[in-house]
Amino acid sequence: MEPVARFEIRYTQFLDEHGRAAGEWPAFARDNDQLVDLYRWMVLMRTYDAKAIALQRTGQLGTYAPILGQEAIQAGVGSAMRSDDVFLMTYREQGVQLMRGVLMKELFLYWSGDERGSDYAVPRRDFPICITIAAHATHAAGAAYAIKLRREPRAVVCALGDGATSKGDFYEGMNAAGTWQLPLVFLVANNQWAISVPRSAQSAAATLAQKGIAAGIPSEQVDGNDLIAVREVMDRALARARAGGGPSLIEAITYRLSDHTTADDASRYRSADEVAAAWKREPVLRVRNYLIAAGAWDKPREEALVRDCNERVQAAVQDYLDTPLPDPAAMFEHLYATLPAALDSQRSEALERAAAASHAGSA
């Protein structure tokens, strides 16, 4: 018997959990100004995330899915993408969204239960959040097909979680991407937990990355808590995609430091010891430690950054809270390009009832 196929999954890390450099660094990472800029984004993400949870806990926001612990992946992806690339996401990618120009106010609106939060002023071509797990893997293939058909030098990034890799949609999307060599990068943020189901119970595969191999896609693993490594593997995958070199799969190893959502209590199913150990590998501190050791960061700059982030988040919160409720007519406004006459009577009924309720409320 002869082996007819062989594969290996490589793992990339440039910045270890203590903030110490490992391996030969890519050019962008040797520029401390660039790293400081990305560090600022990561702190802004964490500040925003904490505020979103606080708003939910005080009844000012709906159920919310925190990004805590995944800031390196999001800063790496967000900075590697170009504005005319297309991003398709799950519900735990708010950091990437912020970097792509989505307003914090729009994020708060979305998580308050308001569709206007998906009408991004920028970026107009990014897909809205996909709640049904992995369904967007095939949307990504379709969008990438359109881009390839038009011979545009753009790429599509489809972000998923570890749980999503168990779904057929994920494989179907990858299979399409491989079949047509689409300009598409699948980014699996493996945060070890799909609500209460640990990675070990999700699949017997040694890595999630190797699932891409089955679809004929170059696939690799990266330390998802290492900003530099994520950015570097994304840079390479995106460059190849834009140049017509086909799709990639990147499994970024990280840890969900928070609950699944504000409606979840992770202490029911995982140990405090495990979470404490994960905090030792968290992504923000390791960039800060590196920058301080490199002489590019210090306490006064940190304090100024925290102040600035708090102010920006607070301003967005105020903007969000000042936004009036959507008009009930909105239920019918964007159902079709033009509302069919058959729906006129339902629209009138909804408006009349809303007007009567509002009249009763003000009386």
Added chain:
Amino acid sequence: MPQVTLVEAINLALASEMTRDETVVVLGQDVGRDGGVFRATIGLVDKFGAERVLDTPLAEGMIAGMAVGMAVEGLKPVAEIQFSGFAYTTIDQILNHAGRMRYRTRGRMSCPMVLRTPCGGGIHAPEHHSESPEAMFAHMPGIRVVYPSSPRQAYGLLLAAIRDPDPVIFLEPTRLYRLFREEVEDDGAALPLDSCFTLREGTDVTLVTWGGMVHETLAAADALAEEGYAAEVLDVATLKPYDIETILASVARTGRCVVVSEAPRTAGFASEIAAAVSEHGLLSLMAPVQRVTGYDSVMPLARLEKQYMPSVERIVAGAHQAIGWAG
């Protein structure tokens, strides 16, 4: 004018719109070199190339999901699902995504796609090849459901479906694919997606139907004519959103309404029409609305198919019930 079958009319419409609009692409299993299992897409790959006529891997959910992604990113995909029983795995994509993209982004994005699939029984096919899922799709907000019953309708309605800025489920009556020919002018003219077609005028009873059942319903109208009853035959054609006004206007004249559908009865589209006619037309009704439908049974395999499908006799019996109602 050429005399064409319904499936040839589909092919004409696809070729016509792909010529007119280069963003139109066709995708599905075997739609390229093979021309589709029913030959609906025959010749398209030669004319428009494999980039615009995609033979896809075998995964219906992926076909629908890719169509969503293509449509959002500026193409006008026309996806084919080989048989309606295989379309059920596309429901997640149609219900959760295609019908919601415009709504959930407040109009920032749209999803102008068409999902075509052969529908209905009567061709002695294997299991899952004879389903009637129109009510499931008609229940979904944000989409259109179209079900033509003749070559001319198929041509004009498919053009309209492709040009429509929103997602359209386009159901094709397999049984009528090659049952008869009709003159179809390949002039690129679309038919409206918001009206019923009055196929026959009459004053004694309104027979409402769509898709393959139009054939039996017209035969039932003939039989009723021999008995001296003038039946009006309405072909709903677009089931979502549907033209209730034409149906109500007809019932106002006839006072009697029979809805014919080969799908199972409970919660079927015939029930929707019966409910709407009762709700808005009660005072014109001289008899309860009758439903002549398939049974609440699994669609049987070939040998019992004929017993399952509404026959001309069952439709006539339904009309007799309505006409002879004594209160």
